[in-house]
Amino acid sequence: MAWRGYRYEGVLLYFWLYISTAKVPPRSADDALIYLQARNRNAAHQISGYLHRENGYYVQYIEGPKIALDRLKRLIRRDWRHENVRALAEGRVQARRFSGWDMAFTNEETSSFRAYRTVFGGEPDISKASAKEILEFMDETALSGKARSVADVA
Numbered sequence: 001m002a003w004r005g006y007r008y009e010g011v012l013l014y015f016w017l018y019i020s021t022a023k024v025p026p027r028s029a030d031d032a033l034i035y036l037q038a039r040n041r042n043a044a045h046q047i048s049g050y051l052h053r054e055n056g057y058y059v060q061y062i063e064g065p066k067i068a069l070d071r072l073k074r075l076i077r078r079d080w081r082h083e084n085v086r087a088l089a090e091g092r093v094q095a096r097r098f099s100g101w102d103m104a105f106t107n108e109e110t111s112s113f114r115a116y117r118t119v120f121g122g123e124p125d126i127s128k129a130s131a132k133e134i135l136e137f138m139d140e141t142a143l144s145g146k147a148r149s150v151a152d153v154a
Contacts, residue, residue: 020082054108089131104147
C-alpha cells in the first residue's frame with residue numbers, strides 16, 4: 001500500500017534512522033509480524049519509510065509528524081524483537097524521502113547492503129556503516145525497484 005496523494009500542509013516532518021539487533025529469525029512468524037504491524041500502524045499515523053534486514057540487523061528509516069514518530073520510536077525501543085537499538089541519525093526534514101511507501105522493505109536476499117558496498121565502495125558491514133552510506137543504499141534500492149512495499153511482503 002503506497003501513499004496516495006496525502007497532503008501534510010503545515011505539518012513539520014521528522015525522521016529517525018536506527019539500527020538494532022534482530023532477536024527473531026528471518027522469515028519467521030515474529031519477523032513477518034513486524035511488517036504487518038508496520039503496514040497497519042504507518043498508514044494510520046502518516047508514517048513512511050524503509051526497513052532493511054541483513055546479517056542479523058534491522059536498519060530502519062522512518063519519517064512523519066513528530067508526535068507519531070516519537071510514539072513509534074518508543075514502541076520500537078520496547079519491542080522484544082529488537083535489541084541494542086541505536087540511533088544513527090535523526091532530525092527535521094523538508095520533504096519525505098520515501099513518500100511513495102508506507103514502508104519500503106528489502107533484505108539481504110533481495111538487495112544486499114554488503115554487495116552494494118562491494119560494488120560502490122565504502123563500509124560493507126551494515127553494523128559499522130555510516131548513516132550516509134545506509135541512506136545512499138536505501139535511496140538507490142528504492143529508486144531501482146528492488147525495494148518492495150511491506151504490503152507486498154506481509
